Amino acid sequence: MRAKAGGARKWQNRAYVIGFCLGLAILAFTVLPVGEWFHAKGPMNTGHGKLACAACHKHAPGSFRQQIQANLRHAFGRREGPAPFFGRLPVGNADCMACHERPNDRHPVYRFLEPRFSQAREKLRPHQCVSCHAEHHGRRVTLAETGYCVNCHKNTRLKKDPIDVSHADLIADKQWDSCLGCHDFHGNHIMQIEKSVGKRTPTEKIRAYFDGGPSPYGTTLHYKAKQDG
Amino acid sequence: MAKQNFWIACLALGALSIYLFVSAPPPLEEKKISDAAIPVERMFEILKAENDVVRAMWTKEVVGAGKQTGLKFDERWRDADVEAGPLPALFLRETAKSLEKNPTPLSLFLGSDYPVNSANRFEGLQLEKFQVVKQTLKPQFFFMPDIQMQVAMFSDVAVVEGCIQCHNKHEQSPKHDWKLNDVMGATTWMYPSGSVSMDELLRTLAALRQGFKDAYESYLEKARKFANPPTIGEHWPAEGYFLPSSEVFMGEIAKRTAPHTLAVLSSLASKPKPGGSAANKEGGALVIAR
Numbered sequence: 301m302r303a304k305a306g307g308a309r310k311w312q313n314r315a316y317v318i319g320f321c322l323g324l325a326i327l328a329f330t331v332l333p334v335g336e337w338f339h340a341k342g343p344m345n346t347g348h349g350k351l352a353c354a355a356c357h358k359h360a361p362g363s364f365r366q367q368i369q370a371n372l373r374h375a376f377g378r379r380e381g382p383a384p385f386f387g388r389l390p391v392g393n394a395d396c397m398a399c400h401e402r403p404n405d406r407h408p409v410y411r412f413l414e415p416r417f418s419q420a421r422e423k424l425r426p427h428q429c430v431s432c433h434a435e436h437h438g439r440r441v442t443l444a445e446t447g448y449c450v451n452c453h454k455n456t457r458l459k460k461d462p463i464d465v466s467h468a469d470l471i472a473d474k475q476w477d478s479c480l481g482c483h484d485f486h487g488n489h490i491m492q493i494e495k496s497v498g499k500r501t502p503t504e505k506i507r508a509y510f511d512g513g514p515s516p517y518g519t520t521l522h523y524k525a526k527q528d529g
Numbered sequence: 530m531a532k533q534n535f536w537i538a539c540l541a542l543g544a545l546s547i548y549l550f551v552s553a554p555p556p557l558e559e560k561k562i563s564d565a566a567i568p569v570e571r572m573f574e575i576l577k578a579e580n581d582v583v584r585a586m587w588t589k590e591v592v593g594a595g596k597q598t599g600l601k602f603d604e605r606w607r608d609a610d611v612e613a614g615p616l617p618a619l620f621l622r623e624t625a626k627s628l629e630k631n632p633t634p635l636s637l638f639l640g641s642d643y644p645v646n647s648a649n650r651f652e653g654l655q656l657e658k659f660q661v662v663k664q665t666l667k668p669q670f671f672f673m674p675d676i677q678m679q680v681a682m683f684s685d686v687a688v689v690e691g692c693i694q695c696h697n698k699h700e701q702s703p704k705h706d707w708k709l710n711d712v713m714g715a716t717t718w719m720y721p722s723g724s725v726s727m728d729e730l731l732r733t734l735a736a737l738r739q740g741f742k743d744a745y746e747s748y749l750e751k752a753r754k755f756a757n758p759p760t761i762g763e764h765w766p767a768e769g770y771f772l773p774s775s776e777v778f779m780g781e782i783a784k785r786t787a788p789h790t791l792a793v794l795s796s797l798a799s800k801p802k803p804g805g806s807a808a809n810k811e812g813g814a815l816v817i818a819r
Contacts, residue, residue: 362557416652
């Protein structure tokens with residue numbers, strides 16, 4: 301009887317040890333870099349496969365203790381505002397720009413902050429990188445439409461138009477899907493711009509490029525993004 | 530059992546209090562509302578005055594004089610096959626670009642109702658405000674709720690013949706009858722809060738000066754690669770095929786802007802803070818980018 305009780309205790313202790321080790325392993329898996337993929341929201345976008353979470357998800361100022369302390373002080377009226385952020389900082393343009401900032405960007409996000417782009421902001425939110433490049437979707441561009449140029453270029457007129465069907469005619473015909481057939485939005489590809497509208501890259505290939513496929517604009521870039529995150 | 534739970538809860542709360550407050554690290558810093566006593570409009574005015582000095586200097590003494598001594602300035606100045614420097618509007622854009630990289634949340638744009646580059650044409654509210662600027666020559670201050678930004682618009686006047694000649698002759702220009710002292714456009718400045726502390730103001734001013742420096746150094750970097758590079762050092766284009774070094778250029782900016790900027794800063798610093806509290810004697814040192 302006693303032997304039986306001792307055996308049960310032995311198994312109980314073993315179960316405790318196994319449970320403790322299992323708990324420790326799960327904890328390690330959630331906090332160590334090896335398990336980052338597990339708690340990411342989804343697959344990394346094109347070209348971001350090797351990035352660590354911390355490349356974009358930066359620690360908020362202060363330790364957890366300071367952040368909790370600040371919020372409690374605020375709750376008791378000892379501080380004007382709560383801790384600005386808890387845990388990690390939200391990911392914003394600056395995090396993208398840390399690797400993708402280019403002196404020749406044809407459409408830098410900050411330009412869309414100008415008051416005159418209020419309608420475009422309402423429709424597209426082009427002043428935020430993630431409006432078109434939402435991370436954890438396993439794609440390059442997450443914006444569904446390819447004719448978004450309509451939001452700003454309705455009145456574009458060129459005095460010396462170099463193409464066989466004028467931009468004015470394309471705009472009048474509402475051929476907004478044709479823009480990306482000749483122009484890359486950020487202007488980072490070194491390429492000859494097509495002069496014949498008929499020879500432009502078809503929309504299907506643009507969509508495939510959005511989804512992470514090969515670049516219809518060639519692979520030679522003015523500026524390469526930083527690789528180290 | 531209930532008693533036991535009560536004591537456990539008391540112990541846990543006690544331990545938490547010790548953890549959070551007794552043995553805690555120093556509290557997180559916070560920006561107090563009471564510290565921000567300077568209306569953002571005053572800051573915009575200081576920044577605008579500095580920008581005006583630099584813009585006039587660039588237009589007259591670098592672009593204007595440089596063209597006479599063999600330097601070229603072109604809208605395609607960044608292209609690899611073009612040996613030129615940035616035109617005045619593009620120098621401002623370079624400055625704006627540097628500001629965007631700076632942690633200071635200040636933005637700067639230049640636009641017009643008749644721009645050479647149609648991408649810079651004012652529309653909507655900005656166009657309405659610009660018409661007022663054009664008619665009254667007075668700055669316009671307003672708030673953009675969708676981006677939560679305070680905005681200031683200041684007139685951009687044709688200060689030299691070069692401005693109007695270039696715009697009148699340009700093939701993409703929608704207007705060819707510009708005259709000297711015409712309001713050719715406006716600079717638009719943006720900042721997220723309605724009032725700033727002296728420290729914020731100084732940091733923003735330093736960021737703008739860093740912007741001028743970055744813009745000028747990007748031109749020098751290009752100029753050094755010209756087939757026939759100008760001599761970079763003490764001399765200015767008015768004296769020959771020269772360009773001032775970054776230090777000389779920034780030193781000249783500091784010399785020309787200091788009287789006005791320091792006078793305004795002094796007057797702001799001497800104003801009593803709201804609430805009558807004594808002014809903080811640990812003010813930040815004015816950083817001048819050189």
